[in-house]
Amino acid sequence: MENHDENKEGIGGMINPRRYGIERVAYLLMRLSGLGLLAYFIGHIYETSSILKGQVGWNEFLALTQTNEGHAILAIVIAMCVFHTVNGIRVMLGHGGVGVGKPARPDYPYIPASQNARHKMGIYSAIVLAAIAMMYGLAVMFGE
Amino acid sequence: MRESIIMKIHYGTALAAVALVAVHVLMRLTQSFAESLEYANVIANYQFLPYAGMLEIILILLSIHGFNGLRVILLELKQGKTYEKAVSYGCLAAMIGLIAYGSRTIIMVNMGMI
Numbered sequence: 221m222e223n224h225d226e227n228k229e230g231i232g233g234m235i236n237p238r239r240y241g242i243e244r245v246a247y248l249l250m251r252l253s254g255l256g257l258l259a260y261f262i263g264h265i266y267e268t269s270s271i272l273k274g275q276v277g278w279n280e281f282l283a284l285t286q287t288n289e290g291h292a293i294l295a296i297v298i299a300m301c302v303f304h305t306v307n308g309i310r311v312m313l314g315h316g317g318v319g320v321g322k323p324a325r326p327d328y329p330y331i332p333a334s335q336n337a338r339h340k341m342g343i344y345s346a347i348v349l350a351a352i353a354m355m356y357g358l359a360v361m362f363g364e
Numbered sequence: 365m366r367e368s369i370i371m372k373i374h375y376g377t378a379l380a381a382v383a384l385v386a387v388h389v390l391m392r393l394t395q396s397f398a399e400s401l402e403y404a405n406v407i408a409n410y411q412f413l414p415y416a417g418m419l420e421i422i423l424i425l426l427s428i429h430g431f432n433g434l435r436v437i438l439l440e441l442k443q444g445k446t447y448e449k450a451v452s453y454g455c456l457a458a459m460i461g462l463i464a465y466g467s468r469t470i471i472m473v474n475m476g477m478i
Contacts (some may be wrong), residue, residue: 255437264397
């Protein structure tokens with residue numbers, strides 16, 4: 221019997237950012253930033269619950285996060301948050317039919333109308349804005 | 365529930381969360397970052413009812429968006445009736461658990477139960 225699973229690349233195929241251009245990189249970054257932000261969100265909920273232990277408990281937990289490493293992690297979280305937001309808005313607009321071009325006969329070299337300069341610019345903007353936000357976050361946290 | 369409705373909820377929670385998280389972050393910048401995290405300041409934030417209400421809404425929005433996002437990623441990886449049910453109900457349970465845990469903090473601090 222023919223094996224129908226032979227083309228399944230599993231998680232390796234999912235995290236491979238090559239072969240399909242910047243759109244594929246955006247797909248991977250969207251998922252990585254989403255998982256990172258979910259992990260941070262769960263950690264943040266746990267962290268803030270330390271306030272129930274009173275001032276001593278709060279200050280002890282705060283001391284753990286107010287370090288150079290803590291600030292660096294927070295800067296990465298800021299970058300992930302900005303990228304996820306800007307790229308998410310691009311994806312939402314695309315799903316709504318905004319900026320994806322008009323339907324046309326598929327001609328060689330079969331470049332999808334949706335993978336156009338506007339959406340590529342959206343992806344690069346998301347990356348640049350994430351970098352700027354991260355730098356601003358670092359300036360605020362280390363500038364004190 | 366139909367996937368098209370779930371995606372509308374996913375996008376709706378995202379847009380609402382962006383606006384509210386922006387307010388939450390700006391509150392940290394009304395004074396110096398370290399000062400805004402001092403115990404007395406944080407307690408005052410929680411005991412200001414509109415702000416506590418906003419934190420509760422952010423908690424619910426981000427939990428729904430985050431765990432639905434995780435569900436989508438896990439369903440992209442593998443399919444199957446049992447697997448899909450396990451992932452969907454697992455994410456739903458985790459979402460409810462996180463909302464309950466976060467709400468406990470907000471309610472207890474808001475009501476001065478510390």
